[in-house]
Amino acid sequence: MKHTVVIIDDHILIANALSDFISNFDQFEVLYVCENGKDFQDKIKTKPIPDIALLDISMPIMDGFETSKWLKQTYPTVLVMVLSMQNDEQSLIKMIRNGAKGYMLKNIHPRELEKALNELVNKGYFFPDWATSKILTSISDNTISADIKTKLSEREIEFLKYTPTEMTYKEISEKMFCSPRTIENYRDSLFEKLELKTRVGLAVYALKNGYSK
Structure with a gap:
């Protein structure tokens, strides 16, 4: 069974090209294409809910920031993957806080796009090295005190x-001999204590502070 994708991008030529690329990936199929977040809101009322929303940031009427925030609140099971020309730290962090689980730039090669989508569905997130570096910088700029660590x-x-x-x-x-619910409690507690929002944030923090297997 293929993973379903909706493309949300106001550049129709780019959106259609993406649709053609993704339709040729073994594990994915495109359900429909939307011009902006409002168009997506309207279509999802009568069309299937996708596994993945491939989302641009800069769009008229309802941009990627608003759309990702709405998805997080309304359809939290939809995995949001950003596909944008914007590679600034502010946009990256804001999209992560709004629930994005992945971030790519539009100059990505189709083979890398397929790999990124596979990682997104298998791991639950995908962030390339440049994005992880920016997240790490953000964490470094907001150093967690020794008091918090204790x-x-x-x-x-x-x-x-x-x-x-x-x-x-x-x-x-299973490794920790506890229930998945207990793991979720550990995760949520760490989110609160470390003021982080995503697993990738926890992962970067763990590596930065020597917490790794």
Whole structure:
């Protein structure tokens, strides 16, 4: 069964070209193309809900920031992958805070696009090296105090060490001999204590502070 994708981009030629590329990927199919977030809101009322929303940022009427925030609130199971020309740290961090699970630039090669989409569905996120570097810089600029570190429990630290791996949360729960729900509690607690929003943020923090398997 193929993973379904909706493309949201006001540049019709680019959107149609993307649709053609993705339709040739073994594991993916495009359900429909939307010109902006409002167009997507209208279409999703009568059309299937996709697994992935491939989303531009700069669009008229309803841009990528608004659309990702709306998706996070309304359809949280939809994986948001940003495909944009904007590579500034502010846009990257804002999209992550709005629920984006991946970020790519529009100059990506089709083979890299397919690889990125596969990583998104298999790992739950995809961020290239340049994006991870910017996230790391953001974390470095907001250094977590030693006092915060002492508030991390041993089990939270153990979970933290698994976040840079390719293991799913279910696989981590099996390694830690606990339920997936308990793992979610560790994750949410770390999000709050470290003021982070995503697993990739936890992974970068873990690597930066020597918490890795």
